[in-house]
Structures are given as C-alpha cells and as structure tokens.
Amino acid sequence: MAESQVLVEAQGLAKRFADFEAVKDLSFSVKRGEVVGILGPNGAGKTTTMRMLTGYLEPNSGKACIGGLDVSKERLKAQRMLGYLPENAPLYDEMMVVDYLRFVAEIRQLDPATRQQKLRTICERCGLMDVLGKDVGHLSKGYRQRVGLAQALLHDPDLLILDEPTSGLDPNQIIEIRKLIKELGQDKTVLLSTHILPEVQATCDRILIISNGKLVADDTPEALTAGESGAVIQVVVKSAGALEQEAARLRELFEKVKGVGRVESQEGEGNGTLGFRLTAQGNSDPRAELFGCAVEHELVLLNMNKERVSLEDTFRSLTLGEGESHE
Amino acid sequence: MNNIIAITKRELRGYFDSPVAYIVVVVFLLVSGWMLFSSLFIMGRADLRPFFSPSPFSPSMLLVILSAAITMRLVAEERKSGTLEMLTTMPIKDSEVVLGKFLAGLGLLASALLFTAAYVLTVAALGDLDWGPVISGYLGLLLFSGALVAMGIMCSTWTSNQIVAFIVSFILGAGLYYIYWLQFFLPEFIAPIAEYISVSFHLDNMARGVIDSRDVLYYLTITGGSLFLAVRSLEQQHA
Ligand SMILES: Nc1ncnc2c1ncn2[C@@H]1O[C@H](COP(=O)(O)OP(=O)(O)O)[C@@H](O)[C@H]1O
Ligand SMILES: [Mg+2]
Numbered sequence: 001m002a003e004s005q006v007l008v009e010a011q012g013l014a015k016r017f018a019d020f021e022a023v024k025d026l027s028f029s030v031k032r033g034e035v036v037g038i039l040g041p042n043g044a045g046k047t048t049t050m051r052m053l054t055g056y057l058e059p060n061s062g063k064a065c066i067g068g069l070d071v072s073k074e075r076l077k078a079q080r081m082l083g084y085l086p087e088n089a090p091l092y093d094e095m096m097v098v099d100y101l102r103f104v105a106e107i108r109q110l111d112p113a114t115r116q117q118k119l120r121t122i123c124e125r126c127g128l129m130d131v132l133g134k135d136v137g138h139l140s141k142g143y144r145q146r147v148g149l150a151q152a153l154l155h156d157p158d159l160l161i162l163d164e165p166t167s168g169l170d171p172n173q174i175i176e177i178r179k180l181i182k183e184l185g186q187d188k189t190v191l192l193s194t195h196i197l198p199e200v201q202a203t204c205d206r207i208l209i210i211s212n213g214k215l216v217a218d219d220t221p222e223a224l225t226a227g228e229s230g231a232v233i234q235v236v237v238k239s240a241g242a243l244e245q246e247a248a249r250l251r252e253l254f255e256k257v258k259g260v261g262r263v264e265s266q267e268g269e270g271n272g273t274l275g276f277r278l279t280a281q282g283n284s285d286p287r288a289e290l291f292g293c294a295v296e297h298e299l300v301l302l303n304m305n306k307e308r309v310s311l312e313d314t315f316r317s318l319t320l321g322e323g324e325s326h327e
Numbered sequence: 328m329n330n331i332i333a334i335t336k337r338e339l340r341g342y343f344d345s346p347v348a349y350i351v352v353v354v355f356l357l358v359s360g361w362m363l364f365s366s367l368f369i370m371g372r373a374d375l376r377p378f379f380s381p382s383p384f385s386p387s388m389l390l391v392i393l394s395a396a397i398t399m400r401l402v403a404e405e406r407k408s409g410t411l412e413m414l415t416t417m418p419i420k421d422s423e424v425v426l427g428k429f430l431a432g433l434g435l436l437a438s439a440l441l442f443t444a445a446y447v448l449t450v451a452a453l454g455d456l457d458w459g460p461v462i463s464g465y466l467g468l469l470l471f472s473g474a475l476v477a478m479g480i481m482c483s484t485w486t487s488n489q490i491v492a493f494i495v496s497f498i499l500g501a502g503l504y505y506i507y508w509l510q511f512f513l514p515e516f517i518a519p520i521a522e523y524i525s526v527s528f529h530l531d532n533m534a535r536g537v538i539d540s541r542d543v544l545y546y547l548t549i550t551g552g553s554l555f556l557a558v559r560s561l562e563q564q565h566a
Pocket of ligand 2 (some may be wrong): 043046047048087163164
C-alpha cells in the first residue's frame with residue numbers, strides 16, 4: 001500500500017505504568033477511509049493506545065504516526081489532523097453547549113468568517129439544535145456523547161478517534177450513535193474502541209483485537225467470523241419430562257445429528273422449555289437434519305435459528321487464551 | 328496567542344458566571360475598605376499606607392487567601408474530570424494552557440484591585456494625597472497578585488484534588504508572606520535570606536513609593552518560575 005494511503009501507524013508502541021505494562025509492542029496501521037475497531041476486554045489497553053495516538057501519553061518505546069507525522073515530535077501538527085472523543089466524553093459541565101463548542105472552535109482556530117456557519121452545520125449533523133442553550137452537565141448521556149462527537153468534528157479532521165463511543169448509553173441511543181458513526185465513516189477514517197462485540201460487527205471494516213496490551217488479531221469481521229468454527233444454531237424445544245434429564249438426553253441426541261459439532265445447553269424460554277446452542281461442523285448447515293431428528297423423536301421444536309456470532313468465540317479464545325477447539 | 332485568549336476568556340467567564348468573582352471582589356472591597364478607613368480615623372490623615380503595606384493582617388494577606396481560592400481548581404479540576412485530556416489532545420501548547428489560566432486568575436484579582444480606586448479617590452478628596460506611593464503601591468499589589476496566582480496554578484497542577492491544591496498553595500503563600508516578620512526570630516545568617524524571599528518585604532518597599540528593579544525582578548522571577556514549573560508538571564502528564 002502506498003505510504004500516503006496509511007493515515008495511522010503504530011510501530012511497536014509500549015507503555016508502562018510503574019512496573020505494569022499496559023501496552024506491549026503494539027503495531028498496526030489504518031488506511032485512509034477505513035473504519036477500524038479496537039476490540040478488547042476492560043483493561044486490555046485500548047484507552048492507553050488511543051492516548052498515545054492522540055498525543056496525551058508519551059509511549060515508553062515505539063512511535064505513533066498520524067499522516068506520517070510522529071505524534072511525539074510534532075504533536076500539534078498531528079493533533080490538527082484528528083478529532084478525539086475520550087472515554088466518557090469529559091466536557092466542561094458548567095458551560096452551555098453552544099459556548100462549549102464556540103470555545104473548541106477558537107482553540108481549533110476556525111476561520112471566524114465561517115465559524116458560525118460551520119458550528120451550525122455540525123450541530124445539525126449531530127442533532128444538537130434543540131440543546132444548544134442547555135448546560136452540558138444537564139444533558140443525557142446520549143446528548144453528551146453527541147456533543148463529544150461534534151467537538152471532534154468541528155475542524156473537519158481526516159481522522160476520528162473514538163474511545164468507547166457507545167458505552168453507558170441506552171439501546172436507542174446506541175443505535176443512534178452507531179448510525180451517526182456509520183455516516184461519518186463514509187467520508188472519514190474512524191478508529192473506535194469497544195468491548196462490545198456486535199458493535200464492531202455493526203460498524204467496522206476491520207477489527208484489531210487487543211488482549212493484555214498485545215495485539216492478538218487484525219482482520220476483517222468476515223475473516224474473523226469464518227475461522228475454523230462454523231455457524232451457530234440456537235434451538236428451543238419443549239421438555240417432555242424433568243428438565244435436567246431431558247436436557248442431557250437431547251444433547252446426546254443432537255450430537256449424533258449429521259453436521260453438528262459441539263452442543264451446549266443454554267437458557268430456554270421458561271415454561272418447561274430447553275435451549276441449546278449447537279455449533280455446526282465446518283461449513284455445513286445441519287438445520288434440515290435437526291428438523292428431521294425432531295420429527296423422528298417427536299420433539300416439540302419451538303424455535304430454531306442460525307446466527308453468525310462465532311466472532312464471540314474468536315474473541316473469547318483470543319482474549320482468554322483458553323481457546324477451546326471446535327472441529 | 329489566540330489560544331491563550333480563548334483559555335483566559337473561558338476561565339474568566341467561569342468566574343463571572345458563578346458567584347466566585349462577585350464574592351472575591353466584594354470581600355476584598357469590604358475587608359480592605361474597613362481596614363483602610365478604620366486606621367484612617369485613628370490617624371486622622373489621608374494616608375493609604377494601611378491599604379498598600381503588608382502587615383500580618385492586611386489587604387495583601389487577603390490576596391494570599393483569595394489567590395489560593397481562585398486558582399485551586401484551575402488545573403486540578405480539569406485533571407479530575409478528564410477535560411485536561413480533551414484539552415491536551417487539541418493543538419494547544421501546555422504553556423498556552425498555563426498562561427491562559429494565569430491571565431484569568433490575575434485578571435480577576437486585578438479587577439478587585441481596580442474597584443479599590445474608589446477608596447483612593449475618596450481619600451484624595453479628603454486631603455492632600457501623595458500619588459507616588461499610590462502608583463507604586465498598585466504596581467506592587469499587581470505584581471504580588473501575579474506571583475501568588477502563578478504559585479497557586481503551580482500547586483493546582485500537582486494534584487487532582489482542589490482542597491489539596493488550596494492547602495498547599497495557601498501554606499506556600501502564607502509562609503512566604505509571614506516569614507518577613509518571623510525573620511527576627513531566625514538566626515542572623517538566615518534572616519537576610521528570609522527577608523529577601525518574602526513576598527511582603529518587596530511589597531513593603533513598593534508601598535513606600537519606591538519602584539526598585541530588584542523588587543520588580545523578584546516578583547517576575549517568582550511568577551515566571553512558578554509558571555515554568557506548572558508547564559513542566561503538565562508536560563509530565565504526557566510522559
Ligand atoms: N494512568 C495510569 N496509571 C496506572 N495504571 C493505568 C493508568 N492508565 C491505565 N492503567 C492500567 O492500564 C491497563 C489498561 O488500561 P486501559 O488502556 O484504560 O484499558 P481499556 O481502555 O482497554 O479498558 C489497566 O490495567 C489500567 O488499570
Ligand atoms: Mg478504556
């Protein structure tokens with residue numbers, strides 16, 4: 001890939017706090033136009049990595065480059081190219097939304113002639129027109145996050161770095177913020193972090209999985225979900241007897257079905273129902289065989305659906321380091 | 328430069344949008360007015376020395392307390408709430424952040440000083456006033472305020488706890504203030520040093536109407552040194 005295409009480059013980044021290594025020898029790059037998700041459990045080092053990329057923390061070794069500029073050496077220049085939304089959107093609570101954004105516009109040195117127009121456009125885009133006169137501290141978490149996004153967007157940066165942009169939001173707010181990020185991803189390069197799996201699947205072109213400060217995977221969601229494990233099928237059956245015995249009997253039964261690999265019990269739907277989670281072998285789709293099995297053994301099949309959540313498995317095995325093999 | 332102004336404006340607005348600025352101005356006016364006029368009646372002549380000269384309890388001592396109070400949150404609170412991260416990831420130098428906040432703190436104390444001009448004019452109307460000490464006295468108080476605000480900001484960069492910042496900067500300020508009177512209890516070879524490092528000694532000179540470059544240099548050194556250390560302390564944050 002041509003050099004100019006790479007917008008973010010981490011080369012062997014490492015950060016120690018006292019004697020604790022929060023980030024170890026992390027290298028990756030993000031190309032212009034990509035939407036990349038950094039995925040990892042809490043404490044994995046996502047925030048620390050982003051802080052090194054944005055010039056808030058100095059790495060102990062390695063270097064972070066934005067648009068070819070070393071962030072440590074040319075901090076201000078690199079920072080002009082990016083907009084950053086730190087975790088939990090730290091904002092000046094005692095300021096009105098509009099005053100806060102004006103302040104950011106001044107620091108970002110927006111041309112005074114077009115400043116007003118620019119502010120308006122961004123506020124409309126982020127859905128802030130109704131709350132401009134409110135104190136930031138009185139906003140709901142969802143609006144707060146929008147102000148954080150607006151702040152990051154004001155100077156029209158090439159790169160957006162968003163640390164857990166949906167954490168702490170309610171489901172509706174999550175959907176709205178994800179939609180906004182998706183829209184932004186159409187003309188900007190986005191690097192976001194999250195510990196929520198569906199989030200990266202919903203928004204990202206590429207996923208970096210970090211565990212204990214180390215990069216353990218760097219691939220597209222498709223490639224990571226394809227993996228060795230096959231599709232996951234959820235089944236709910238009405239129990240014909242004591243739940244525990246029934247569950248054990250059915251597990252054995254399902255395991256014998258052609259194309260089914262691992263079988264796990266899971267929560268049913270209550271009312272004497274049993275849930276199962278079956279992992280298909282390879283690329284097979286054993287749903288027809290399962291249906292046949294149910295008919296043959298006179299099982300009351302209440303629900304059967306196939307999902308592709310094996311990214312969860314990939315994630316778990318990569319971040320817990322106790323990868324169970326499912327062939 | 329624009330960045331410094333943006334920070335100063337934001338902090339000044341913070342002071343004036345809240346009761347802080349009014350409390351500072353009113354308390355300073357009341358206390359210094361009371362001190363000035365009570366001694367004026369006792370002495371019975373138009374003399375502003377009680378206003379400008381440091382004494383164990385004088386308007387300048389009140390400035391020591393007020394400066395610690397108005398600077399304690401300037402950096403500590405930003406550190407605590409995380410807005411410092413937002414600020415330092417914007418294209419702004421640490422020195423611009425510190426200078427902007429310094430100018431806001433000094434601006435607030437300067438406006439409190441400005442209102443005391445009413446007292447000066449009153450005293451001038453009462454009798455023949457020597458304007459030399461008034462001018463050098465105000466210059467002294469302004470330089471004195473600058474030094475204390477700078478020290479307060481330095482203390483505020485050291486912690487994320489405002490109360491800690493207040494206590495440390497008050498102890499530092501009051502220590503440098505009272506050491507002027509404590510020097511008589513100190514061994515002979517330390518006394519001149521104690522006198523020289525005291526913020527009150529230099530103010531006393533200026534209140535007498537003498538603008539000596541050594542006094543001015545002293546305040547500028549304290550101010551510059553404290554601001555320098557404050558910037559260094561913010562830079563440590565990146566390390
Ligand atoms: N300033 C700090 N001082 C000491 N330890 C820290 C500091 N910042 C982060 N850590 C530690 O580094 C690890 C990684 O933290 P972080 O990058 O915030 O993880 P994540 O964002 O993935 O949840 C955590 O164990 C955290 O406790
Ligand atoms: Mg984090």
